[in-house]
Amino acid sequence: MRLPSVAAIALFLSTVPAVAAVQSPSEFLGFTVGADRTLADYRQIKAYLQALDAASERVVVQDLGKTTLGEDMVMAVVSSEENIKNLPRIKEVARRLADPRGLSDADAEKLVGEGRLVLLVTCNIHASEIGASQMAMEWAHALATAQDAETRRRLERVVVLLVPSLNPDGQIMETEWYRKQLGTRYEGSRMPWLYHHYVGHDNNRDWFMLTQKETRALTRAVYHEWFPQVWLDEHQMGANGPRIFVPPYAEPVDTDIHPLVWREVNLIGSQMALRLEQAQKSGVIYGFSYDAYWPGGTKNTAWWKNVSGLLTEVASARLATPIRIAPGELSGGRKGLVEYEPQTNFPNPWPGGLWRLRDIMDYERIASDALLETCADRREDFLRDALVRARTAIGTFRPTDAYRIPSRQRDTASALRLAALMQEHGVEVKRSADGDAWIPLAQPYGRFVQEMFERQDYPEVKLVSGRDIVRPYDVSAWSLPLMMGVETERAPLPAGLSDFKAEAPRLDVPGGAVALAPGSPENARLVNAALRSTGRVAIAREATASGAQQWPAGTVFLDATAARAAVAKGVPGQTWSAASEIPAAAEKLAAPRVGLYKPWAASMDEGWTRFLLEQYGFEPKTLDNKTIRAGSLSAAFDAIVLPDVPKEVIASGKPRREESEMRYFADLPPEYAGGLDKEGASALKQFVEAGGTLVAFSAACDYVLDELNLPVRNVLGRARAEEFSAPGSLLRVDVDASHPLTYGLPPSVALFQDKAIAFDTALPGAEMERWVLATYPAAQRDILLSGWVNGVDRLEKRAAAVATTYGKGKVVLLGFRPQHRAQTPATFPFVFNALYWSTAKR
Numbered sequence: 065m066r067l068p069s070v071a072a073i074a075l076f077l078s079t080v081p082a083v084a085a086v087q088s089p090s091e092f093l094g095f096t097v098g099a100d101r102t103l104a105d106y107r108q109i110k111a112y113l114q115a116l117d118a119a120s121e122r123v124v125v126q127d128l129g130k131t132t133l134g135e136d137m138v139m140a141v142v143s144s145e146e147n148i149k150n151l152p153r154i155k156e157v158a159r160r161l162a163d164p165r166g167l168s169d170a171d172a173e174k175l176v177g178e179g180r181l182v183l184l185v186t187c188n189i190h191a192s193e194i195g196a197s198q199m200a201m202e203w204a205h206a207l208a209t210a211q212d213a214e215t216r217r218r219l220e221r222v223v224v225l226l227v228p229s230l231n232p233d234g235q236i237m238e239t240e241w242y243r244k245q246l247g248t249r250y251e252g253s254r255m256p257w258l259y260h261h262y263v264g265h266d267n268n269r270d271w272f273m274l275t276q277k278e279t280r281a282l283t284r285a286v287y288h289e290w291f292p293q294v295w296l297d298e299h300q301m302g303a304n305g306p307r308i309f310v311p312p313y314a315e316p317v318d319t320d321i322h323p324l325v326w327r328e329v330n331l332i333g334s335q336m337a338l339r340l341e342q343a344q345k346s347g348v349i350y351g352f353s354y355d356a357y358w359p360g361g362t363k364n365t366a367w368w369k370n371v372s373g374l375l376t377e378v379a380s381a382r383l384a385t386p387i388r389i390a391p392g393e394l395s396g397g398r399k400g401l402v403e404y405e406p407q408t409n410f411p412n413p414w415p416g417g418l419w420r421l422r423d424i425m426d427y428e429r430i431a432s433d434a435l436l437e438t439c440a441d442r443r444e445d446f447l448r449d450a451l452v453r454a455r456t457a458i459g460t461f462r463p464t465d466a467y468r469i470p471s472r473q474r475d476t477a478s479a480l481r482l483a484a485l486m487q488e489h490g491v492e493v494k495r496s497a498d499g500d501a502w503i504p505l506a507q508p509y510g511r512f513v514q515e516m517f518e519r520q521d522y523p524e525v526k527l528v529s530g531r532d533i534v535r536p537y538d539v540s541a542w543s544l545p546l547m548m549g550v551e552t553e554r555a556p557l558p559a560g561l562s563d564f565k566a567e568a569p570r571l572d573v574p575g576g577a578v579a580l581a582p583g584s585p586e587n588a589r590l591v592n593a594a595l596r597s598t599g600r601v602a603i604a605r606e607a608t609a610s611g612a613q614q615w616p617a618g619t620v621f622l623d624a625t626a627a628r629a630a631v632a633k634g635v636p637g638q639t640w641s642a643a644s645e646i647p648a649a650a651e652k653l654a655a656p657r658v659g660l661y662k663p664w665a666a667s668m669d670e671g672w673t674r675f676l677l678e679q680y681g682f683e684p685k686t687l688d689n690k691t692i693r694a695g696s697l698s699a700a701f702d703a704i705v706l707p708d709v710p711k712e713v714i715a716s717g718k719p720r721r722e723e724s725e726m727r728y729f730a731d732l733p734p735e736y737a738g739g740l741d742k743e744g745a746s747a748l749k750q751f752v753e754a755g756g757t758l759v760a761f762s763a764a765c766d767y768v769l770d771e772l773n774l775p776v777r778n779v780l781g782r783a784r785a786e787e788f789s790a791p792g793s794l795l796r797v798d799v800d801a802s803h804p805l806t807y808g809l810p811p812s813v814a815l816f817q818d819k820a821i822a823f824d825t826a827l828p829g830a831e832m833e834r835w836v837l838a839t840y841p842a843a844q845r846d847i848l849l850s851g852w853v854n855g856v857d858r859l860e861k862r863a864a865a866v867a868t869t870y871g872k873g874k875v876v877l878l879g880f881r882p883q884h885r886a887q888t889p890a891t892f893p894f895v896f897n898a899l900y901w902s903t904a905k906r
């Protein structure tokens with residue numbers, strides 16, 4: 065009941081009773097919502113919800129914060145008139161049930177009696193999965209206006225938190241793109257860029273690292289304010305299979321999670337399936353494709369925080385353009401449905417035919433209503449279950465069980481970041497007098513902490529005896545201490561702790577200069593801020609002494625001007641030590657001019673790389689195919705980064721046929737067609753020969769190896785999945801830390817691997833230098849640190865990171881994901897150091 069839009073003011077001024085003035089979404093917007101070739105964009109959706117807020121006593125719109133591109137992220141709170149007036153108390157009860165420490169059984173039972181079920185429904189995190197953003201308006205309108213006893217009963221028991229889009233920027237991009245292509249041969253086509261400014265589809269992979277604004281905004285609302293007991297995230301899937309997936313989930317299911325989560329999720333999913341079937345909606349499936357094992361998605365992370373998290377996936381049309389599927393085009397081929405035939409989890413297959421936006425919205429609406437119905441029916445059960453789950457989580461551990469994050473360690477800044485991240489998750493974090501962070505495990509989110517801190521051992525679940533195991537849906541490892549290069553240990557919780565406060569270390573500039581010890585990725589924020597000031601920045605290329613002080617190779621010195629400029633920018637970062645002066649032997653460091661290749665294939669790795677480089681102050685410039693093909697790159701760039709993009713996409717703009725999700729790869733408008741082609745390849749070669757540094761990540765290494773004659777070969781280039789596969793695992797490599805690329809790194813690091821890449825190297829001739837910088841251990845048992853790998857012996861003694869000279873320039877091959885989803889600070893230094901190395905004198 066705030067922020068009245070123009071339409072809302074009109075409603076306020078009218079003297080008609082509020083309820084009669086509530087317009088439907090179609091009346092408000094002046095077109096039929098859900099009609100073919102018609103989409104409401106996010107700003108229209110937001111305006112409609114605000115109008116509902118103004119007109120209805122059952123709706124308030126809450127601002128969640130700004131998106132990456134500056135839109136307002138909103139959430140409609142929908143409940144009975146009574147509940148809406150009582151929200152502070154409802155939140156308080158939810159918070160107490162989520163953290164019942166100190167609550168007596170009698171008081172707990174009173175709260176269960178008093179409480180309202182808090183149900184979070186999030187829509188459209190994947191912007192092209194657009195139906196739910198339209199359905200949300202209709203659902204909110206129906207709930208706000210219904211006068212029947214059943215709807216009233218449901219709203220008396222449940223507070224619905226309805227997020228119409230978890231990706232407003234992308235929703236706007238998609239509707240704009242759709243409207244622009246309407247009526248052309250590209251109508252309903254995919255966009256040639258990411259539907260989240262940085263991370264595209266991976267916005268649903270960010271929920272434990274919390275790097276994006278949208279993730280952080282909702283995380284605050286969920287784990288610091290509302291404490292919902294049930295969360296449904298509404299998605300869409302491909303067009304050729306079942307019409308809707310509802311829980312139960314497919315195997316594997318994480319067995320550390322309280323079984324009441326799965327029981328509730330299964331109950332709600334079954335009610336959805338029942339109501340859909342009664343409404344004669346065919347093609348409903350459960351136990352299909354989507355597992356419940358990995359914690360990176362919206363409601364997934366919530367499982368470890370005792371929330372019953374559900375997923376629905378409805379078959380897609382071409383955005384709002386109807387499609388017609390021939391019966392022979394319907395296929396299973398995924399976990400839980402091998403052949404598209406009736407079976408126990410799929411008793412009534414959809415026969416094929418026309419499929420449109422309206423169908424998607426209808427399926428979603430029925431599922432959403434069934435969810436609300438079950439939550440209302442089971443209000444008391446579900447509130448008590450939430451309490452039981454929290455109590456069980458707390459009781460899993462002894463009161464003294466804790467993780468210690470020592471403040472004195474190789475990378476203090478990343479250690480602080482880890483502690484602050486846990487706090488942002490709603491985890492209670494403590495601090496001891498000596499500055500160490502402590503996380504007691506006997507707390508409601510203790511299991512979440514344990515999941516994020518320990519190593520993963522992927523369960524080898526078989527569906528049929530003797531056959532292959534069930535492969536992970538996403539990655540198989542997320543051990544934060546390994547990924548962040550932070551030392552942690554299980555240790556008994558000491559007494560006398562205070563609350564941990566996430567704040568950057570205070571940096572004083574005591575004298576002539578300061579020195580940054582190498583090895584922390586956080587250094588880059590300070591160094592880059594300093595490089596853009598008028599001060600002097602230098603790097604010790606060898607171990608250096610000045611006076612009594614010893615500095616290891618890779619130490620960066622900022623003179624007082626540069627250091628103050630960096631501090632003035634408010635850059636949080638690594639702690640530094642005072643130096644009387646910049647040692648004479650240190651080499652002046654220049655800000656690298658970085659180009660980042662961006663294919664028109666909407667590469668998430670490109671987006672993550674751009675995000676990371678911007679965050680750390682590298683100010684990368686985007687290079688598309690045309691710009692690279694035009695050549696003359698060495699005048700403008702010191703380093704060019706090729707993110708993890710398949711070599712076929714870099715070369716031609718099209719994926720290899722079998723890798724493409726679509727068996728047919730539809731054309732893009734001509735300005736986005738093609739790849740680097742021959743001219744682009746030779747422009748990159750000239751760039752390196754003239755002195756530039758080419759840095760390739762993961763799959764892009766294969767492209768570089770094809771185009772440049774290097775004494776390096778990918779030994780797994782032709783390996784089939786039965787011979788080698790790493791679905792996203794943390795692997796140990798031993799590091800040669802004597803090179804500018806590896807300054808300050810520990811003797812071994814955990815790298816993130818999800819591709820079949822490992823290098824064989826050979827001794828080049830005198831025309832070239834070659835450095836092997838990271839190598840897999842000789843014994844296979846030492847390689848896998850977390851997750852699951854098939855064929856790990858194929859990695860023994862192979863190289864993971866190689867650098868060479870090439871003409872006057874350099875090539876850096878990082879055969880892994882050094883910046884994977886901005887979740888792997890332990891290996892960010894490979895990237896950042898490569899960029900600083902690009903400006904080095906040789």
Ligand SMILES: [Zn+2]
Pocket residue numbers: 190193299300
């Ligand atoms: Zn999705």
